[in-house]
Amino acid sequence: MEDGTGRSRYVDLLRAGAIVLVVLGHWLITALVREPDGALTAPELMVTVPWTQWLTLGFQIMPVFFLAGGYAAAGSWERCRAGGGTAAGWIRGRALRLLLPTAAYLVPTLGGLAVAGACGADPALLGMIGWALAMQFWFLPVYLAISALTPWLAALHRCWGLGSVAALAAAGAAVDLLVLGADTGWADRVGLLNYLLVWAVAYQLGLAWREGGPTARPAFAAALTAGGAAGYAALVGFGPFPVSLVLVSGEGVSNTDPPSLAMLAWLSAQCGLCLLLAPHAERALRARRRAGRLVEPLGRVSMSLYLWHMVPVLAAGAAFYLxxxxxxPEVGSAPWWAWRPVWVLLLAVLLGGLLAVLRPVDGLLVRLARRLRPRARTAGPGRAVVLLAGLAAVGWALARWAVLGLARDGAPDLPVLLAFTAGTALVAGAAGRWAGAGAADRTTGAGVQPDGAVEQLG
Incomplete structure (x- = not known):
């Protein structure tokens, strides 16, 4: 079920549902403990209570987000091509829709950490806070990179069809087997390719889904679901892979750092299930139009939800734990679990208030995006090089923050901040002269909409 802009409300629902589950998952597993000396610590729940690793089968929902993102990007890129737009211009527009809200998030968070450090706050505490504020950043450089490859991934799909999905999956499996079989540093570096290859499988499947064909057949979706689930069970039961689909300290093998063969299998099962449910969900949304329209407001704030959702955790920790x-109660005990619904509800109220405060910022981002012309054509090799340099700089900065946090050693890392700032400026400055680059990007992707809303993270 698509509207006049080619947007599927079911895809919107998948995207919104994925973001909500990510937020709820992070809130659910956050355990705060006040130590006898007054320090506030955050023990790792999945280490303290190992059975909770099974919860990641439901809360590791990023495959669904990449699937929905590929579907959205396919329509957006198709309309851009039909209107005479360029690949560089399209990539620049998609990048700006992630970078502008991220920059708006970094200004107060980095500024607050810098002020706290200057006032003599404990560097170890600032390091933990900086890590919590950037734990979600891993997704941004990966999604930026895969989005930038969309024109070529779309061309690959036109040539090979679902064979392009199979090729990416085979490459990801080969990389993971190489990492498992080689105990050397270079193999670990090669393994980083799977951040692109494995997540690109779901994204490429989304591209194929929008074209219809085999992805619309229940038999294909059922086979993908059953095969992926069986593969995951076998790899965990008989292979070296852990149950957890997020990083757990102390594990010799991780399913997400980088994405593993087991993650690839579970990704296939999740995406297959989404395809299998698609016709039923579309009919339900068509029959209940009001319910379908409720998804749209959530889509508009999805980037803000994703970026800011750990701020209420820190605020609640300071206000109620310190x-x-x-x-x-003891972490993992029955009283501790009984307290979880109250904890999640409290965080939801705080986040709702924070999003209300941020509404004027959204308006500023809309006006800034218009001035930067996110749909402008970007032609010429020189501008393409500038765009590529900018993407490389922001990707490196975001990856560093994701690994080290925003305040390594208790203070913001100035070279990383400069790289992000310079990279964002290069991306913004890579536009060519406005040439009416054709159809406006009104798919489920982020962008400035006619009603002034910022529809994000798609």
């Missing part, structure tokens, strides 16, 4: 107002 003051001994919050109950502190």
């Amino acid at each position: 003051t001994d107002l919050a109950p502190e």
Whole structure:
């Protein structure tokens, strides 16, 4: 079910549902403990209570987001080509829709950490806070890179069809087998390719899904679901892979750092299930139009939800744990789990208030995006080089923050901040002269919409 812009409300629902589950998952597993010396620590729940690793089968929902992102990008790129737009211009527009909200998030967070450090705050505490504020950043450089490859991934699909999905999956499996079989540093570096190859499988499947064909057949979706689930079970039961689909400290093999063969299998199962449910969900959304329209507001704030959702955790920790107002049962005990719904509800209220405060910022981002002309054509090799340099700089900076946090050693890392700032400026400055680059990008992807809303993270 698509509207006049080619947008599927079911795809919107998948994207919104994925973001909500990511946020709920992070809130659910956050465990805060006040130590006898007054320090606030955050023990790792999946180490303290190992059975909770099974929860990641439901909360590791990023395959669905990449699937929906590929579907959205396919329509957006198709309309751009039909209107005479360029690949560089399209890539620049998609990048700006991630970078502008990210820059708006970094200004207060980095500024607050710098001020706290200058006032003598404990560097170890600032390092933990900086890590919590950047733990979600891993997704941004990966999604930027895969989005930038969309024109070529679309061309690959036109040539090979679903064979392009199989080729990416085979390459990802080969890389993971190489990493498992070689105990050397260079193999680990090669393994980083799977951040692109494995997640690109779901993205490429989304591209294929929009074209219809085999992806619309229940038999294909059922086979993908059953085969992926069986593969995951075998790899975990008989292979070296852990149950957890997120990084857990102390594991010799991780399913997400980088994405593993087991992650690839579970990705296939999740995407297959989404395809299998698609016709039923479309009919339900068509029959209940009001319910379908409720998804749209959530889509508009999806980037803000993703970026800011750990801020309420820090605020609640300071307000209720450092003051001994919050109950502190043993982590993983029955009383601790009974407290979880109250904890999640509290964080939801705080985040709702924060998003209300941020509404004027969204308006500023809309006006800034218009001035930067996110749909402008970007032609010429010189501008393409500038764009590529900018993407490389911001990708490196975001990856560094994802690994080290925003305040390594208690203070913001100035070279990383400069790389992000310079990279964002290069991306913004890579536009060519406005040439009416054809159809506006009104798919589920981020962008400035006619009603002034910023529809993000798609």
